[in-house]
Amino acid sequence: MMRAALLADIGVVRVVDHPTPSPGPDDVILRVDANAICGSDLSAYRGVHSRIRPPTILGHEFAGTVVELGTAVRSVALGMRVAAEPNIACGVCRYCRRGFPNVCVDYLVVGEDISRPGACAEYVKVPASQLYPLPDHVSSAEGALVQPLAIAYHAVDRGRIAADQTVLIFGAGPIGLGAMMIARERGARTIVVDVLPYRLKMATHLGAGLVVDPLHEDLEASIREQTDGYGADVTIEAVGGAQTSTFEDACRLTARQGTVVVVGSFKHDLAPLPIVSFKFRELDIIGSQGHPSTFGPTLALIARGALPAAELITHRLPLDRVADGFALLTDRAEGVMKIVIEP
Secondary structure: OEEEEEEEEOOEEEEEEEOOOOOOOOEEEEEEEEEEOOHHHHHHHHOOOOOOOOOEEOOOEEEEEEEEEOOOOOOOOOOOEEEEOOEEOOOOOHHHHOOOHHHOOOOEEOOOEOOEOOOOEOEEEEEHHHEEEOOOOOOHHHHHOHHHHHHHHHHHHHOOOOOOOEEEEEOOOHHHHHHHHHHHHOOOEEEEEOOOHHHHHHHHHOOOOEEEOOOOOOHHHHHHHHOOOOOEEEEEEOOOEOOOHHHHHHHHOEEEEEEEEEOOOEOOOOOOOOHHHHHHOOOEEEEOOOOOOOHHHHHHHHHOOOOOHHHHEEEEEOHHHHHHHHHHHHHOOOOOOEEEEOO
16 A cells, blocks of 8 residues: 545545555556646646546656566666656547647546546556656656646747747746746747736746736736737737636737737636637637647756756645645745645
8 A cells, every 4th residue: 555645525635545556567656756736736626627526646747766667668677767747648549640649539647537546646657658767967856847847848839939039928837937938948038927926026037038917017018018019929828727818818919920829727618719800910829738749858958957947846745745735825825836745
C-alpha cells in the first residue's frame, strides 16, 4: 500500500492508504518526487471541472524517480529522474496517426479518473514512452512544471508568435506567465492582464513589457496606447473559468488579421462571439489543447535557464498537507502561484 491524496468529494481531499500501482509491460512505476497542483485540479476540487469528478487521485504535473520497470521496457533505467507527460492517447485514431495526440478521440489523463490514479501520491504508473530524463541541474520540482509550461509553449506555437509582434496575455497564472516568457524569448513584446496585484508583480519580475489591472486601469486605452491604436497581433486567453469577459476582451483588443488563442479552460461550452467584427476584421480564433511534442523543447528552455520554472514555485508542502495547498489556492492566499507537493 502507499499513501495518496484522494479527492473524496467536492471540497474534500484526504490522505488515504491506496494500492501501490503495478506496471503493465510498457509501463514504469515512479516514486513521485514532486507533484504540482494544477488549476484543473483546483476546478475538480471546487466541483466545476468539465471532466474530473470525485472520487479520484489527482495529479498530472509531476516528476519522479524510476523504481520499477514493465517487462517490455528497454529504454528506461532504474534510478532515472524524469518528468512525465500525463496525456495518454490511443495511438490509432486519425489524429494520433497524424501526430496530434492532444486531440485524440479517446485520450485520458493521469489523475483525471480513478482508473488511472494521479501523482498526488507516493507512486504513480506511467507509460515508459512518455518520460523525459531530467538533467542533473534541473530539480524534480522544476520537472513537475514542465507540463503546464509545455501547454504554454504549444499556445505560443498555435499563435505563430514571432519577433516584433505585440502579444497580449489574459491571465498571469503559471500558464499565462509561461506563455509570456516563451513569447518574450522569441522576441515579442508582451502585455499581461490580471486582477491580482501579486500576479502582476510576478509578471513584471519575469519580464513582462507592461502589466494592466483592468479593475483599476482603462484596459482598452492601455492596449490601444501600446499598439498605436491597432490592438495586439496575438492575444492569448489563459483565464477560462465560469466567466467569458476575458474572451470577449481578447477579441475586441486584437488587431485586424490578428489571432486569438484560447488556452484557458472554460466551465461552459458557449461564449459570445462578435461575429460581424470577427468576419470584418479577419480575426483568427484558435483553440490550444495540451502539449503535443512540446515537452522536450520546454525542458530544454528550463535546462538552459531561459524559462525559470523555479520562480513560479511559491509553496512546497508534504503530502499530508495537500488539503492546505488546496485551501491556499482557493483563497489565493500568501501570494500563491504554484504549489508543489513532495511526497
